[in-house]
Amino acid sequence: MVFILLLLCAFRVEGQDTGTSIRWSPDKKLVFGDFAGQLDSSNKHGAISFCDLNDVYLIDYDTLEYNIFAFFRKDKSWMKVNDTDLLFHEQMHFNIAEIYSRSVKKKLNLLANKKVDDSAVYRIFIAEVEKINELNSQFDFETRHGTLEQATKIWAEKINFMLDSLLDFEKPQGKIHIRPIE
Numbered sequence: 001m002v003f004i005l006l007l008l009c010a011f012r013v014e015g016q017d018t019g020t021s022i023r024w025s026p027d028k029k030l031v032f033g034d035f036a037g038q039l040d041s042s043n044k045h046g047a048i049s050f051c052d053l054n055d056v057y058l059i060d061y062d063t064l065e066y067n068i069f070a071f072f073r074k075d076k077s078w079m080k081v082n083d084t085d086l087l088f089h090e091q092m093h094f095n096i097a098e099i100y101s102r103s104v105k106k107k108l109n110l111l112a113n114k115k116v117d118d119s120a121v122y123r124i125f126i127a128e129v130e131k132i133n134e135l136n137s138q139f140d141f142e143t144r145h146g147t148l149e150q151a152t153k154i155w156a157e158k159i160n161f162m163l164d165s166l167l168d169f170e171k172p173q174g175k176i177h178i179r180p181i182e
Contacts, residue, residue: 061180
């Protein structure tokens with residue numbers, strides 16, 4: 001039950017779910033069949049969720065455009081046994097990735113009408129990756145990787161609250177006016 005989050009600042013084709021990935025959606029929950037990666041029987045954890053972020057941005061003089069969303073890699077995620085509690089725990093990790101996606105978009109929107117360059121945007125991504133990794137570690141520690149039922153329920157409420165508090169940033173695409181650095 002390890003969560004892996006990679007920061008990718010590369011251009012990708014935008015689209016819905018592919019055969020190997022699932023784009024985060026409030027209407028699509030993970031199912032056992034989504035864990036299609038090669039099982040690592042030597043790993044002590046019951047599952048690995050490989051969550052990733054599509055984070056493409058473009059600065060064009062006085063405009064910052066972005067397309068950011070969380071997705072789950074089926075081909076890199078695995079589960080040893082089909083256990084509904086474990087599946088729920090892994091869904092919470094995927095939801096945490098979406099929190100990160102929304103948090104980045106919120107921070108980018110705070111750059112409106114400010115002087116911005118690539119390094120400012122990059123610093124936002126790096127800072128948010130550190131925060132989300134800490135949040136995932138805390139989630140795993142406090143729930144004992146989902147084995148503590150009451151702690152898991154409390155965390156689920158916390159995660160859902162965080163998602164709801166960032167609802168204004170659910171849409172993947174955005175465009176803001178910035179002041180160019182000359």
